Amino acid sequence: MGAHGALLLALLLARAGLGKPGELGALLAGRGAAGRTGGGGCGEACGRREIHSLVAGGVESARGRWPWQVSLRLRRRHRCGGSLLSRRWVLTAAHCFRKHYYPSEWTVQLGELTSRPAPWNLRAYSNRYKVQDIIVNPDTLGVLHNDIALLRLASSVAYNVYIQPICVESSTFTFVHRPDCWVTGWGLISPSGRPLPPPYNLREVQVTILNNTRCNYLFEQPSSRRMIQDSMFCAGAEDGSVDTCKGDSGGPLVCDKDGLWYQVGIVSWGIDCGQPNRPGVYTNISVYFHWIRRVMSHSAPRPNPSQLLLLLALLWAP
Numbered sequence: 528m529g530a531h532g533a534l535l536l537a538l539l540l541a542r543a544g545l546g547k548p549g550e551l552g553a554l555l556a557g558r559g560a561a562g563r564t565g566g567g568g569c570g571e572a573c574g575r576r577e578i579h580s581l582v583a584g585g586v587e588s589a590r591g592r593w594p595w596q597v598s599l600r601l602r603r604r605h606r607c608g609g610s611l612l613s614r615r616w617v618l619t620a621a622h623c624f625r626k627h628y629y630p631s632e633w634t635v636q637l638g639e640l641t642s643r644p645a646p647w648n649l650r651a652y653s654n655r656y657k658v659q660d661i662i663v664n665p666d667t668l669g670v671l672h673n674d675i676a677l678l679r680l681a682s683s684v685a686y687n688v689y690i691q692p693i694c695v696e697s698s699t700f701t702f703v704h705r706p707d708c709w710v711t712g713w714g715l716i717s718p719s720g721r722p723l724p725p726p727y728n729l730r731e732v733q734v735t736i737l738n739n740t741r742c743n744y745l746f747e748q749p750s751s752r753r754m755i756q757d758s759m760f761c762a763g764a765e766d767g768s769v770d771t772c773k774g775d776s777g778g779p780l781v782c783d784k785d786g787l788w789y790q791v792g793i794v795s796w797g798i799d800c801g802q803p804n805r806p807g808v809y810t811n812i813s814v815y816f817h818w819i820r821r822v823m824s825h826s827a828p829r830p831n832p833s834q835l836l837l838l839l840a841l842l843w844a845p
Contacts, residue, residue: 574694574787588731590640593711595693595790596729598636599678599777600655601627605642608712608778609635609678610790611692616823617678618695619777620793620810621667624676630658635680638689642713643727654690657681662822664815673758674795674810677822693781697816699760699791701784703736708762708782708791710734710807712775715800732771734762734780736791737806745806758814760792763806771807772800780809 576594597609597617606627609619617635627633636644637654644651660679667673684690702708711731715722723730737745742761743754755761762780763771771778771794780792792809812819 572787573692574789575691576788577688588640588711588729590638591689593709593729593731593779593781594638594689594691595779595781595788596637596711598639598642598713599623600634600636601632603634605636605713607776608714608794610779610781611637611684611690612677612695612819613692613823614683614686615680617680618779618790618793618812618819619676619678620674620795621663621676622674622795623777624661624663628661628663630661630678633658633661633678635678637684638687640729641727642723642729654685656684664818671759671796671808672756673815675793675812675815675818677819693779693790694787695812695816695819696784696789696791697813699736699811699813702782702789702791703738703760705782706733706735708734708736708780710762710771710775710778710780710794712771712778712794714775714778715772734807736780736782737761737763742806742808755808758811759795759808760811761806761808762792771797 576592595611597611597619598605599607599609599617599619607619607623609617612618635656635658636642636651637656639648639651639654657680658678659681662677662679664673664675667675686692709731711729713723713727713729737760739755739757739760745761746755775794776796778794779790780794781788781790791812793812795808795810797807798805
């Protein structure tokens with residue numbers, strides 16, 4: 528083929544949407560017995576951050592501290608949180624789309640600390656992506672059950688220090704009761720419904736994951752009989768001092784493990800916000816690990832036949 532042919536091949540594959548041949552392999556590769564997915568391409572890592580500097584009871588974060596954080600925007604206004612899994616995929620909660628399920632209504636904002644970037648902010652504009660497909664888990668039932676969805680973006684995300692993918696692992700057992708788990712979001716910041724004040728910056732809070740036996744005990748108390756199933760888990764503080772709230776839905780609960788960050792939960796539902804003995808409830812991502820991999824693998828981009836014909840003609844031209 529020669530150097531010239533190889534260059535043409537690379538250019539045309541990129542145009543055809545196949546310019547990252549290692550991406551799908553990296554997304555589907557299991558790591559050890561547990562398995563892991565996330566990251567955008569051959570040799571690209573997930574769960575890394577280079578900046579270390581409702582969430583009801585939380586504190587204001589810093590730009591780039593949670594580089595996988597996504598703002599899902601419905602008609603240009605923040606509606607839900609989400610997390611970046613790869614250059615084309617975002618993970619979030621299914622209930623965000625109960626009334627608004629057309630992809631054209633939604634955009635994804637990456638790389639910004641505020642949920643309301645100024646209209647003249649060209650940096651924010653360049654990191655805003657259209658949604659091509661909304662894929663809700665087929666077993667989603669109401670608001671509470673199987674509350675998980677994947678968004679396929681219309682174009683590939685450009686990574687930088689402020690935009691990186693998160694890892695997802697097939698088991699969350701090792702994260703129960705660990706102190707190094709965090710939730711982030713732009714939701715309400717008090718049980719009374721107080722919204723984020725200007726400049727509407729992302730907030731973060733450290734939470735503890737409770738085992739489901741304890742969580743079910745708390746939710747079986749009088750006035751609130753809800754079953755916390757294996758597809759869910761609780762996190763927060765039993766005294767209600769830290770919690771998520773309206774506007775945080777779909778956002779990530781992440782934990783540090785050996786220097787890498789893994790998303791183990793999706794903000795799903797709760798009874799009010801910041802109430803004693805009513806911790807927030809999260810979708811347990813490990814239950815859906817194989818569904819996530821299957822959707823992402825079956826939805827890989829297909830080459831345009833006309834582009835491949837042009838490729839062959841160029842490669843064999845004298």
